[in-house]
Amino acid sequence: MGETREDAVVDLRLDRAHSARIYDWFLGGRTNFAADREAGEQVLRVFPAAGDAARMNRAFMHRAVSHLAREGLTQFLDIGTGIPTSPNLHEIVQGITPAARVVYTDNDPIVLAHAAALLRGRPEGRTTYVQADATVPDSILRAPELLATLDLDRPVALTLNAVLHFVPDDGRDRAHALVERLKAALPSGSALVVTHGTSDFSPPVTDRITDIYERAGTPLQLRSEAEFRRFFDGWELVEPGVTLAHRWRPGETGGAGRPTAAEAICYAAIAVKP
């Protein structure tokens, strides 16, 4: 008898560390396993501020999407969503605009397994989940669930937070190519939000982090400020432009204290399509 979709057993490869689950562990979540915690502990030994960096990245996301919802954006496409961590993007934007629509995407089956928490949106709005690989952007743009939720003729806020550094170029400029494809599919008034790990500030530390991820089976490519800026080519950066995540309009939800540059391992920016 053929295997039905319901019967299909997805191999979550729990014996190997995975970026979503290592990140969940840094954030104090419970969806992580021995291999993830082992990799996370190795990272903490060389970069004790990893948990702070993850929280700063989340706090930036909160400020960024709040800003865009207040600016009137009502459609959000979040790629590389991660394991649900409340408040999730839809809770933030639907708290401002209850009718906001959100499409979440990730390629990790464990995120799919927990996606129910991402789908409890406001009745006025809509949230949906697409299991897809960001390196095949058309599989996201053409997904029936996306097309039933977002109107791609109206502005969309595209968020790619802490995901593009998991797309190594392998000599083919893959990360920039996928972002350009997504940008091209969105109309004027759309916004692009990106956070991305960098080795600009502490290369000896970040080289070791890259090594740990590589050995754990999750290739990582940190990028320079110039490489980060290229993601926004042709779009207009929103003030304060390219900055470290915790310095992007620090307010009540972030930017408190004085993290060192090493703690602030992550660039962030928002741009709008002219």
Ligand SMILES: C[S@@+](CC[C@H](N)C(=O)[O-])C[C@H]1O[C@@H](n2cnc3c(N)ncnc32)[C@H](O)[C@@H]1O
């Ligand atoms: C560090 S987490 C970031 C989660 C969330 N965006 C945030 O910033 O809090 C990275 C996520 O990107 C996902 N990811 C990595 N490579 C991906 C790809 N090629 N396509 C889709 N998702 C990917 C991982 O599964 C993981 O959930």
